[in-house]
Amino acid sequence: MDLRQLRYFVAVAEERHFGRAAERLHIAQPPLSHSIRLLEGELGVTLFHRTTRRVDLTEAGRAYLERVQKILADVDDAAHHTRRVAAGAVGHLTLGCVGSATYSLLPTLSRHLATELPGIDFSFRGEMLAPDQADALRTGAIDVALLRPPAADLSLAVHTLRRDRLVVALPADHPLAGKTQVHAADLADVDLIVHWADRHSVMHDVVSGVLRGAGVEPHVRHEVGETSTLITLVAGGLGVAVVPEPVTVLALDGVVYRPLVRPAAVIELAVAYRAGRGEPHLARAVEVIRGLF
Structure with a gap:
């Protein structure tokens, strides 16, 4: 038969x-x-x-x-x-997002992925620091990450999507809020709110590097894990923060944003996945994400 x-x-x-x-x-x-x-x-x-x-x-x-x-x-x-x-048209993928991408990109990205790849079931994890994302990629806890690229890591495949300018988030009543732009030198002796240093946050290292490169020793008052918490503390008048420009979508009362100049600085946003993974549905998802930029 x-x-x-x-x-x-x-x-x-x-x-x-x-x-x-x-x-x-x-x-x-x-x-x-x-x-x-x-x-x-x-x-x-x-x-x-x-x-x-x-x-x-x-x-x-x-x-x-x-x-x-x-x-x-x-x-x-x-x-x-x-x-x-x-053909990569079906499967399941978990996508992890760094804080600024969670607010500025995830709403549009989730809709776009659902439209372009309706047979793939996506789940999302937001507000992840880049080192946590890298660990989660290596263990398989997430499949794709939108992150601020960490130091060279041969275990990950990383593709830059764009470069975001850095801006300064200020309490609305802060003396620097009256400026149209903020120089790095203006942040000398200013209370700063930053991402955790002991979690090896990429943003923490970038902000520290930019300020020290301008001759300013960062005066850190608070360290936090989530970008939303960071901006909430700024709104509460507890300090100022240097953040990627997409964070400005968090338009909280009591917070204003000003461009950071002298030096003007940028930070990359990238899509990453574990090197060596060749599943068709993962490759298609990465292709769709890169196509958005």
């Missing part, structure tokens, strides 16, 4: 005529009749009542037809599903 015999059986059962079934299958009638006889012999039952005018299913034939149609439908569905997997 093989799938060809089953398809032959279904054609005869649906057409109720060997001649018409043979035309539908684009084969001659004698080999079709022979195949059905072999099938009946293997099953040990009669599937059809044959007369000179028509062919009718036996009770056993009707029961067999119902099961065979399901089997063939499953076979066709399996082939279709396999082709979709090979």
Whole structure:
């Protein structure tokens, strides 16, 4: 018994005529009749009542037809599903986002991924620091990351998406809030709110590097893990923060944003995944993300 015999059986059962079934299958009638006889012999039952005018299913034939149609439908569905997997059209992916991308990109990105890759089930984790994302990529806790690139890591494949300018988040009543732009030198002796140093935050290192490069020793008052918490503390008047420009979408009352100049500085946003992973659905998701930029 093989799938060809089953398809032959279904054609005869649906057409109720060997001649018409043979035309539908684009084969001659004698080999079709022979195949059905072999099938009946293997099953040990009669599937059809044959007369000179028509062919009718036996009770056993009707029961067999119902099961065979399901089997063939499953076979066709399996082939279709396999082709979709090979094309990267189905699967599950978890995407981790750095804080600024969580607010500025995730709403648009999630809709775009759902539209472009409807067969892939996405889940999202926001407000992740880059080192945590890198660890999660290596362990498989997440599959794709939107992050601020850490130091060179051969275990990760990293593609830069864009470069974001740095801005200064200030309490609205802060003396620097009256300026149209803030120089790095203006932040000397100013209370700063930064991301955690002991978590090896990329933003912490970038901000410290920019200020020290301008001759300013950072005066850190608070360290936090989440960008939203950082901006909330700024709104509470507890200090100022240097953040990527996309954070300005967090328009909290009591917070104003000013460009950072002298030096003007940027920080990269990248998409990353574990090097060596070649699943088609992951490759397609990364392609769609890169296409947005």
